Each structure stands twice: as structure tokens, then as C-alpha cells.
Amino acid sequence: MDIIKNKVAKIIAEKTTVENKLQAICNLLESTISYYDWVGFYFKNGDKEELKLAEYTGEETEHTIIPFGKGICGQVAVSNSNFVVQDVSEQDNYISCGWKVKSEIVIPVFVNGENIGQIDIDSHTANIFTPKDEELLEYVSEKVATIL
Known part of the structure; x- marks a missing residue:
């Protein structure tokens, strides 16, 4: 994991746009860690109580806007805490991005x-x-915060 952290730090330090850095991080994580099948960033959508999809790597998703409290991402927007779901079928408040997840x-x-x-x-x-x-x-997450 230290090798990946070093690569992330290099991406953050590059002289390019925030969007390019975020996309590069998505690509790095998805291509380096075999079980990361979809990697993306969601950000608060202005003053609205919702998240908006930013850069991502993986299958296309129809979930480009997620209301606060809805699904795993929406719950994290409210709880301010990490959320690890080992089996999505056990979550009542889950938004399916595909049957493979x-x-x-x-x-x-x-x-x-x-x-x-x-x-x-x-x-x-x-x-x-x-x-x-x-x-x-x-x-x-901490590294990304330094460029936002």
C-alpha cells in the first residue's frame, strides 16, 4: 500500500487540473487493486443536500446525483464517517449500481x-x-483535500 500512497502523492503534486488528478487517482486505484471494480468521487452539489458524481473509473452509473441520506454515499454525507459494507445485500438503504456489486x-x-x-x-x-x-x-482522501 505504501507504493500506491507514493503514487497518489506524485499525482497530487503534478502540475495539472484537479479533475485530471482525481481521474488519475481513480485510474491508479482501479488498475492497481484487483478487487476495486469501480472507483469514483462524489462531491457536495453547491448548497443542495445532494452529492454529484465527479471523476470515476469503471462501468457507467446512472447515479450521478445522490440525495443526502440515500444509499451508502448519501449516508456518509450525513454521518461524516467511513462506511464499509462487506455485503450490500444486507443493507436496506442501498442504491444498486449493478448486479455485480x-x-x-x-x-x-x-x-x-x-x-x-x-x-x-x-x-x-x-x-x-x-x-x-x-x-x-x-x-x-486527505491528499485530495489538499487540492480542493
Whole structure:
């Protein structure tokens, strides 16, 4: 995971747009970690109580806008806490992005103490996420916060 962290730090330091950096991080995570099947960022949509999809890698999703409180991402927007779901079929408040998705991890991004967005990972494998994933994604979240 340290190699990935170093690559993320290099992406953050590049002289390019925020959008390019976010896309590069999505591409890196999805291509490096075999069970990261969809990687994306959602950010608060202006003053609205909703999240808007930003950069992502993986299958297209119709969930470009997610109301606060709805699904895993929407719950993280309200709770301000990490949410690791090892088996999405056990979640009542889950928005399905496709039948292949078995587990999901969502880590908030804080800027000046405010939850302004999140990184969202879907996996086609159940019970796959470990505390190492959470630690890596918290690191990514902290790095991303420095460019927003």
C-alpha cells in the first residue's frame, strides 16, 4: 500500500487540473487493486443536500446525483464517517449500481472540517475490504483535500 500512497502523492503534486488528478487517482486505484471494480468521487452539489458524481473509473452509473441520506454515499454525507459494507445485500438503504456489486467502501473528504465529498469504491467480491483499504483510502482522501 505504501507504493500506491507514493503514487497518489506524485499525482497530487503534478502540475495539472484537479479533475485530471482525481481521474488519475481513480485510474491508479482501479488498475492497481484487483478487487476495486469501480472507483469514483462524489462531491457536495453547491448548497443542495445532494452529492454529484465527479471523476470515476469503471462501468457507467446512472447515479450521478445522490440525495443526502440515500444509499451508502448519501449516508456518509450525513454521518461524516467511513462506511464499509462487506455485503450490500444486507443493507436496506442501498442504491444498486449493478448486479455485480457485492461490497462497497466510502470514505469522506474533509476540507477545513467540512465533509465536502467522498471517495467511493465498489467491488464485485463480497467481504473483501480490510482495515488496510480503509487506511489507504483515508490517506487518499486527505491528499485530495489538499487540492480542493
